[in-house]
Amino acid sequence: MKNKSHNPVVDRLTDRLLDAGFHKEQIVTEEILRTCYGYDATRQSAAPLMALLPENELQVKTILKLATEKNLKIFPRGAGSGMSGGTIPSSDGIIISLTRMRRIIEIDEANMIATVEPGVVTGELQEEVGRYGLFYPPDPASLAFSTIGGNVTENAGGPRAVKYGVTGNFVKGLEAYLINGEKITCGNKCVKSVSGYDLTSLLVGSEGTLAVITKILLKLLPAPESVKTSLLAFSSMTAAAHAVNAMFKHQINPSTIEFLDHHSLNAVRSELPFTLPDATDTVLLVEIDGSAAQVENQNLKLKELFKDAALLLIAAQDESEREQLWLARRKLSPAIANIAPHKINEDIAVPLAAIPEVIAKLEKLSQKINLPIVCFGHAGDGNIHVNVMLDKSDPDQAERGRTAIDEIFAITLKAGGTLSGEHGIGNTKSAYFDKEWDPLTIAVMRAVKKAFDPDNRLNPGKIFPAESSSSEPAARGN
Numbered sequence: 282m283k284n285k286s287h288n289p290v291v292d293r294l295t296d297r298l299l300d301a302g303f304h305k306e307q308i309v310t311e312e313i314l315r316t317c318y319g320y321d322a323t324r325q326s327a328a329p330l331m332a333l334l335p336e337n338e339l340q341v342k343t344i345l346k347l348a349t350e351k352n353l354k355i356f357p358r359g360a361g362s363g364m365s366g367g368t369i370p371s372s373d374g375i376i377i378s379l380t381r382m383r384r385i386i387e388i389d390e391a392n393m394i395a396t397v398e399p400g401v402v403t404g405e406l407q408e409e410v411g412r413y414g415l416f417y418p419p420d421p422a423s424l425a426f427s428t429i430g431g432n433v434t435e436n437a438g439g440p441r442a443v444k445y446g447v448t449g450n451f452v453k454g455l456e457a458y459l460i461n462g463e464k465i466t467c468g469n470k471c472v473k474s475v476s477g478y479d480l481t482s483l484l485v486g487s488e489g490t491l492a493v494i495t496k497i498l499l500k501l502l503p504a505p506e507s508v509k510t511s512l513l514a515f516s517s518m519t520a521a522a523h524a525v526n527a528m529f530k531h532q533i534n535p536s537t538i539e540f541l542d543h544h545s546l547n548a549v550r551s552e553l554p555f556t557l558p559d560a561t562d563t564v565l566l567v568e569i570d571g572s573a574a575q576v577e578n579q580n581l582k583l584k585e586l587f588k589d590a591a592l593l594l595i596a597a598q599d600e601s602e603r604e605q606l607w608l609a610r611r612k613l614s615p616a617i618a619n620i621a622p623h624k625i626n627e628d629i630a631v632p633l634a635a636i637p638e639v640i641a642k643l644e645k646l647s648q649k650i651n652l653p654i655v656c657f658g659h660a661g662d663g664n665i666h667v668n669v670m671l672d673k674s675d676p677d678q679a680e681r682g683r684t685a686i687d688e689i690f691a692i693t694l695k696a697g698g699t700l701s702g703e704h705g706i707g708n709t710k711s712a713y714f715d716k717e718w719d720p721l722t723i724a725v726m727r728a729v730k731k732a733f734d735p736d737n738r739l740n741p742g743k744i745f746p747a748e749s750s751s752s753e754p755a756a757r758g759n
């Protein structure tokens with residue numbers, strides 16, 4: 282017997298989906314379960330009308346056709362690890378969760394291309410291609426649980442972006458369904474291709490607002506033969522930033538250059554395998570990969586270049602020391618929670634040369650608002666994770682935190698930076714979007730959105746500043 286909800290629209294849709302071959306467990310209608318599909322890492326949550334769990338592209342098509350018939354909104358979703366509210370639904374919309382579409386369809390060794398469904402977990406793909414001696418470099422810190430579909434639509438990046446680039450640099454092609462249930466195909470396996478508008482790149486970073494991605498072609502590389510991680514300690518952020526610049530100038534090409542400011546260091550100092558000199562203010566974690574000879578040669582150069590400028594330069598001697606270094610970096614986010622009960626986290630990116638100036642301004646801001654601002658992130662690509670630490674239950678601190686965000690974005694944009702290096706705009710930064718882009722540029726972007734989704738039914742309320750309240754998601758944050 283079919284379970285009935287208290288909503289006739291949901292009941293009619295459920296009947297149609299069951300008739301179309303969906304199994305009961307693919308149709309989530311109970312409120313408590315629906316809510317499980319309406320949260321993300323911003324801690325917002327909202328119960329959608331229903332959540333649907335398609336297992337193949339035909340089922341995606343069926344859902345979109347039915348939603349179009351009923352004029353319902355659609356909110357695509359991967360693992361829900363997004364940091365900008367990109368997947369938060371409204372109460373009158375359907376969540377379409379892609380996590381059951383998790384087949385690695387093909388690993389084409391000859392062309393070095395993997396074809397995958399969107400629900401494949403990033404780390405699982407990396408492991409699988411590793412078995413073929415191949416390498417998929419994008420490494421968001423969430424790789425153990427985030428999906429390739431989510432990575433593509435957020436254009437996710439990680440520490441290795443310095444050398445290899447972000448997810449978008451590896452997307453060769455896509456298959457995607459438009460909101461009306463029609464399929465488009467973009468890109469191909471060719472190394473070069475200049476044939477019409479590059480829709481693949483347009484869909485990368487589109488935050489689920491243009492189409493539902495059902496198949497992805499990803500470029501692979503030969504796996505590096507060797508990798509070595511070093512820790513460099515500096516007496517100031519400026520000295521560390523100059524060191525990054527010097528590495529590039531001297532043709533040292535690390536795969537990763539991560540930085541930890543003094544607040545971050547204090548949070549994980551005890552986790553590091555090395556004792557830091559007392560004068561240490563900023564630490565760089567530098568990883569070099571390639572053939573054994575290249576790694577050896579580049580590390581010699583690194584030692585020579587910083588033998589005087591760094592307070593300490595020490596390389597991990599074995600895999601366990603290397604893992605300990607990275608563990609400390611990965612523990613950073615939870616470790617800073619000891620500083621204050623809450624954090625407001627932004628992921629601004631600035632041109633490399635602007636890093637010291639921006640960090641200095643953030644220090645001043647921290648003094649002005651009397652709240653700690655912890656900075657760490659990807660020194661090699663200018664992507665700084667800025668964490669305002671506060672107790673939101675104190676109304677005064679909460680207000681100072683809100684002011685801080687306005688100022689952080691103002692400092693960033695003045696320095697030629699951008700609101701987001703990797704987490705996207707979603708619904709958390711949409712109010713600031715028109716501070717970064719001029720009205721005509723936004724109008725062109727809105728026209729693109731309209732071409733894909735004329736009735737604004739696909740993931741409404743994301744990226745663009747609100748025009749009317751009716752399409753805003755009914756989310757609650759904390």
Ligand SMILES: Cc1cc2nc3c(=O)[nH]c(=O)nc-3n(C[C@H](O)[C@H](O)[C@H](O)COP(=O)(O)OP(=O)(O)OC[C@H]3O[C@@H](n4cnc5c(N)ncnc54)[C@H](O)[C@@H]3O)c2cc1C
Nearest residue numbers: 359360361362363367422423428430431437438489494703
């Ligand atoms: C602990 C932690 C660490 C993180 N570290 C990083 C990091 O280092 N780098 C980084 O870039 N991000 C990081 N993130 C953020 C997040 O993991 C990434 O944005 C990731 O790409 C989201 O993937 P997801 O599968 O969770 O997508 P979701 O959060 O479910 O969705 C993200 C967006 O993609 C859309 N979407 C998902 N799948 C599809 C699809 N098939 N078709 C169309 N639209 C779709 C959704 O509508 C939404 O707008 C981190 C998050 C956490 C919690």
